[in-house]
Amino acid sequence: MTMGAVDVELVREVEQLIYREARLADEHDYAGWEALWTDDAVYWVPASDTTDPTTQMSIIHDNRSRIRIRIRQLETGKRHAQAPPSRLCRTVTNVELLGDRDGDVVAGANVLVVESRERGLTLWAGRCEYRLRRGDEGWRMAGKTVRLVDADRALHTLAFLI
Amino acid sequence: MTAIAWDELILPDRVHGSLYTDPAVFEAEMERIWYRTWVYVGHVSEVPRANDFVMKSIGPQPVIMTRDREGTVRLLLNRCSHRANQVCAVERGSARTFRCPYHGWTFSNDGSLLGYPFNSGYQGLEARGELGLAQVPRMETIHGFVFGSFAEEGETLLEHLGAAAEAFDRLARLSPEGEVELTAGWLKHRVRANWKMLLENETDGYHPQFVHSSIFSVAQSGIGDLYSDASIALSRDLGKGHTEADLRPEFRRRGVPLGWFGTTEERLPDYSARMRAVHGEAADSILVDGSPHVMVFPNLFIAEIQLFVIQPFAVDDTVQHVTAVQLKGAPDMNRRLLQQTIGSVGPAGLLLADDSDMYERNQRGARVRRPEWLVLRRGLHRERVEENGQRSGHVTDEVPIRGIWRHYRSLMENGA
Ligand code: FES
Ligand SMILES: [Fe+2]
Secondary structure (H helix, E strand, O other): OOOOOOOHHHHHHHHHHHHHHHHHHHOOOHHHHHOOEEEEEEEEEEOOOOOOOOOOOEEEEEEHHHHHHHHHHHHOOOOHHHOOOOEEEEEEEEEEEEEEEOOEEEEEEEEEEEEEEOOEEEEEEEEEEEEEEEEOOEEEEEEEEEEEOOOOOOEOOOOOOO | OOOOOHHHHEEOOEEEOHHHHOHHHHHHHHHHHHOOOOEEEEEHHHOOOOOEEEEEEEOOEEEEEEEOOOOOEEEEEOOOOOOOOOOOOOOEEEOOEEEOOOOOOEEEOOOOEEEOOOHHHHOOOHHHHHOOOOEOOEEEEEOOEEEEEOOOOOOOHHHHHHHHHHHHHHHHOOOOOOOEEOOOOOEEEEEOOOHHHHHHHHOOOOOHHHHOHHHHHHOOOOHHHHOOOOOOOEEEEEEOOEEEEEOHHHHHHHOOOOHHHOOOHHHOHHHHHHHHHHHHHHHHHHHHHOOOEEEEOOOEEEEOOEEEEEEEEEOOEEEEEEEEOEEOOOHHHHHHHHHHHHHHOOOOOOOHHHHHHHHHHHHHHHOOOOOOEEEOOOOHHHOEEOOOOOEEEEOOOOHHHHHHHHHHHHHHHOOO
16 A cells, blocks of 8 residues: 555545444443454553563453453443443544555554543543454454553553443 | 541541541641651662662652662652752653753762752852752662661661561562562552552452452452352451451462462463472472462552552542562563453453442542441451461451551551
8 A cells, every 4th residue: 555545445444443443332332342353353552652562561451362351341230440331432533544464454543532430531542553354244353552642641440442 | 737536536446437538637647657657669670770760659759769870779859959840750761860950950870969050159069968869768678679768767677567578578489589570560540549448458358259240250260269258268467557368278278389370380381390490399388379468558569460559649549550570580470470460450450440449439438428437347256366466367357457457546646
């Protein structure tokens, strides 16, 4: 892919997937959100500028089986940090195709989430990078990394799907 | 400050809600606990080389932990001796000097003032000797864990730790080289709650079956059973405010080396082989007993595979720092320790997010006018005094919380 030769159709498809993922997360549609992931998925929210989640702490570093556990925990209805669930409204912008990696499409976007809980309103802003794959059943997510602008500061509880 | 009647607020079986909500109580705690007793600051492995530094704290006070050019670890306060600017603005790094951005005074990483620009304005450099960065008056270490105290004199660190000192031995011996390393960096989790809500929760064995039932029901970990009514694990008041959930009776009953970590020796062959080579016959009991679950008053929680550091900012504002324990000479073990820690703790942790929600609900509850008290009576009728004088009870009993308050009251009454 080169500048000036953007595959508009691909951009559209990628955007639709990114927006759907955002809506499913906002609506706490846990089963729908989980179904977006591939079997080799990695869901990563670093705690700093680190590039190595195998030696440095992360806020979230889930492989597919931990994504499953995270979702099943939410589905119990007794995940207290999400019972009641946060009210969420997120805006995803600046969607951009960044290239490809081993056949997957890599896309970037910025996200701003407004979270309402009894504590008050919390703003979560970050840079997202998605690794997306087209399969028999349409587009899926093989990876999502969210670099929060305040990742290295003290953060409130972040128990919803970012 | 009007005198606070500690003896009326802290009773053997209950404490008054205002202890968590009254800003005057918080101010008194700063003076009588945080700026007097020994407080955990950092670990020497966070500044491995000469000239390394990392930002740490004692309560709300920012502390720069440096390793100076001679290799000595120092605790410097982040305040320029000229007109109070902050000399260090980054979390960590390597620097031989700290140069204040305001007027360019330059300090060595041992705290001494090297010089100031335009020094004719000071009749030369003779004042340099008096104007270094302030240092935390006392510093001592145990197994590389660095503690600081703002009191110019007082008991030694070992006197302060008392029976809790042994927890550091138990932790360090889990490394084949006998050393803990804190190299994974820290998560910082902010809660709108009083710091004592966290302090009490760390060794509270009553809550896990309720607060963590969601994760226990979907992930097979065996943790839940440790805190069941049928558990033979113990809660313990180690004295001096230090407390423990002693899980060893359960681990010994199960008798599986590394069972405490939810795994087996077959799955960690390199680590197990090294531990057996180093410890010989003793390896079995070391690997069965596992890591301590000990809260070192007032701010360091040795939570088996993690370390938590409690940092109070205001009566209802606390940051909990957390990192994975890393053991020197155990790379396969360390990878698992880190990934399990990431899953469990911090703002999105499968365990700690729920604890944190409890802290904040507790805080909101404590502001409700009635009943005015928090009841700490659980297991009072079956509390035992062991031969060494320590009190213990069933793991779900509130023995540790009563111990914390007994010590707290002695510190606060002794405050004048
Ligand atoms: S305040 Fe630091 S040089 Fe003036
Ligand atoms: Fe807990």
